[in-house]
Amino acid sequence: MSHSLPVVAIASLGGTISMTSSDAAAGVVPTLDAAQLARSVPGLSDVATITTSSLRQLPSASLRYDDLMEALVWAEQQVAAGARGVVLTQGTDTLEETAFLLDLFWTLPAPLILTGAMRAPQAAGADGPANLLAAVRVALHSESVGRGVLVVMNDVAHYARWVSKGDSLAVQAFVSRDGGVAARLVEGAPAFFHARQARPGPLTRPVRAWPKVALVTAVLGDDGELAEMAVKGGYEAVVIAGQGAGHVSFAFAQRIGVLAEQVPVVIASRAAGGSTAFQTYGYVGAEIDLAQRGARMTGWLSALKARLLVAALLASGVAPGAVGDAVANWSRLTRQ
Numbered sequence: 001m002s003h004s005l006p007v008v009a010i011a012s013l014g015g016t017i018s019m020t021s022s023d024a025a026a027g028v029v030p031t032l033d034a035a036q037l038a039r040s041v042p043g044l045s046d047v048a049t050i051t052t053s054s055l056r057q058l059p060s061a062s063l064r065y066d067d068l069m070e071a072l073v074w075a076e077q078q079v080a081a082g083a084r085g086v087v088l089t090q091g092t093d094t095l096e097e098t099a100f101l102l103d104l105f106w107t108l109p110a111p112l113i114l115t116g117a118m119r120a121p122q123a124a125g126a127d128g129p130a131n132l133l134a135a136v137r138v139a140l141h142s143e144s145v146g147r148g149v150l151v152v153m154n155d156v157a158h159y160a161r162w163v164s165k166g167d168s169l170a171v172q173a174f175v176s177r178d179g180g181v182a183a184r185l186v187e188g189a190p191a192f193f194h195a196r197q198a199r200p201g202p203l204t205r206p207v208r209a210w211p212k213v214a215l216v217t218a219v220l221g222d223d224g225e226l227a228e229m230a231v232k233g234g235y236e237a238v239v240i241a242g243q244g245a246g247h248v249s250f251a252f253a254q255r256i257g258v259l260a261e262q263v264p265v266v267i268a269s270r271a272a273g274g275s276t277a278f279q280t281y282g283y284v285g286a287e288i289d290l291a292q293r294g295a296r297m298t299g300w301l302s303a304l305k306a307r308l309l310v311a312a313l314l315a316s317g318v319a320p321g322a323v324g325d326a327v328a329n330w331s332r333l334t335r336q
Contacts, residue, residue: 009075011054012056016091017032020122029059037052059093087113113135137190144190164177180193215241224249245280246287261294267296296328
């Protein structure tokens with residue numbers, strides 16, 4: 001390994017990319033650490049000097065806020081020590097969420113890249129090694145600087161703001177439907193499709209315990225009782241994945257008016273893509289009515305990411321009464 005090569009730091013959090021068979025579990029479980037993952041990638045040592053750390057060995061559904069804040073501090077330390085870029089490997093189940101959460105707090109111009117795998121290492125056509133190599137190449141590229149957190153999967157780079165998991169099992173699982181992908185890799189180098197965009201300032205690091213924020217999907221025949229129960233159960237805010245452009249039933253709307261006097265209430269769309277409306281529909285339960293009742297619309301921000309934004313705002317010390325304005329500000333911003 002040549003020490004003249006730039007340094008990329010890799011840390012593992014677990015996930016399918018690290019999973020091997022376990023007779024006891026009758027399936028694959030996280031076992032490989034970051035060093036083992038790096039050694040499995042042909043040609044990786046030819047493109048960068050690699051340092052490795054193993055932070056967690058978890059399926060991504062069991063990652064916690066504190067795990068990610070620890071990974072964030074580790075990433076900052078690697079950049080301070082001279083790494084040109086940082087790569088985190090983890091499971092894909094929560095990849096769109098963890099990328100967005102980290103992006104809310106990432107302050108450095110150096111690239112922070114997240115990647116994983118849809119197929120375990122022993123599977124025919126395992127995608128983990130190719131994804132890790134692609135992630136390192138994106139982390140090294142000068143055009144990646146200043147773009148915040150990127151997700152690299154299947155030779156495509158996605159902005160944390162737009163990426164979502166669009167398929168449960170397919171290798172081409174990740175999409176960026178509305179904002180578009182950041183780049184595709186061609187002959188080992190990312191070709192970016194957008195100029196760097198102004199990014200909202202990062203949030204203050206958490207100053208209190210992470211709050212419980214409920215995510216409730218509005219469905220046919222729904223009267224909002226579940227959202228009401230969440231608030232009674234101690235949840236500090238409610239994000240509602242509304243029907244269509246952010247709509248709920250008449251009965252649900254009545255409850256939202258009461259809940260919005262107690263906690264922040266944010267309305268996203270449950271659709272796979274598209275923005276909420278703001279001033280199109282005026283019937284009870286539509287966006288104009290819900291805004292008059294004290295709720296805020298998220299615009300292009302998905303319900304999953306709106307929940308994380310609200311939680312991060314509250315954890316960072318933003319007063320509950322100011323959360324709506326902060327969310328509204330985000331709904332107006334195009335964050336690449």
